[in-house]
Amino acid sequence: MKIIKLDATDSTNSYLKTLLNKDSVDDLTVVISKHQKNGRGRNGSIWVNDPSLNLAFSIYKKFENLSVSNQFYLNIISSISVFELLKKYKVQQLTIKWPNDIMTANKKISGILIENNFRGSLITHSIIGVGINVNQAKFKNLPNATSILNKTGFKNSLDDLANDLIFIFKRNLNNFQSKINTLSSFYNQSLYRKNIKTEFIDNQKKSIIGEIVSVDEKGILKLKKLDGHYKNFMENEIKMKI
Incomplete structure (x- = not known):
């Protein structure tokens, strides 16, 4: 080394x-x-x-x-x-x-x-x-x-x-x-803002609001949207708004 x-x-x-x-x-x-x-x-x-x-x-x-x-x-x-x-x-x-x-x-x-x-x-x-x-x-x-x-x-x-x-x-x-x-x-x-309502911005600059549920071993984020439905995102598809 x-x-x-x-x-x-x-x-x-x-x-x-x-x-x-x-x-x-x-x-x-x-x-x-x-x-x-x-x-x-x-x-x-x-x-x-x-x-x-x-x-x-x-x-x-x-x-x-x-x-x-x-x-x-x-x-x-x-x-x-x-x-x-x-x-x-x-x-x-x-x-x-x-x-x-x-x-x-x-x-x-x-x-x-x-x-x-x-x-x-x-x-x-x-x-x-x-x-x-x-x-x-x-x-x-x-x-x-x-x-x-x-x-x-x-x-x-x-x-x-x-x-x-x-x-x-x-x-x-x-x-x-x-x-x-x-x-x-x-x-x-240890995920930041897990199970907390959070705003994300997608590649089309559209706002997505939901709660982080989990991240799998491929890095895919599972989000629970306001309507109760779940959606998966890759890291290059959305960005958390802070």
Whole structure:
């Protein structure tokens, strides 16, 4: 296992992808940066962070027989790993916002971006990127963001957090397919706004109001609509309105 520490980079995920294009990369290689200048989130969103205050982290994982149909397993594992880390650092009221943002109360404290490489029906490797707001107190133009500092009142070492997160990821990625039922159950128990009336926006900009019932192991969200009917959605079909 190799750990690469950087003062700054555009994106830790992009840095790992550049390494992969140049040479072979050891399984579970980790890239950590004090400053991520162009951090990326899901659907092209940008993660804005102040230098040396937050954790930008990416881990590379090889697979031999992980089916494309089971790719949401990685969302489950990654979300739970970050959830565990934040719980260890005394952050309260933690939930997982489908598919893989971590919330505390109604504010986002961490985001995850997973980029997979496919060969036929298998995933050959993944790069799991994690951004955690750690010691930043103010978030300009981001009213729904918060940090470990804001929630606990304590500053923390980014190196300590990174080491703890590496340990948790290594443990959870070990033979995870045999533990997926337990992990999926925990993921569902921890869902943000589960069984609470919530507004979503679909791809046609139409409003959908309903209650989250569950998320299955393929990542499909089951929603109970106001008329009592149930409908399933994939993650690229609707977005929660906060």
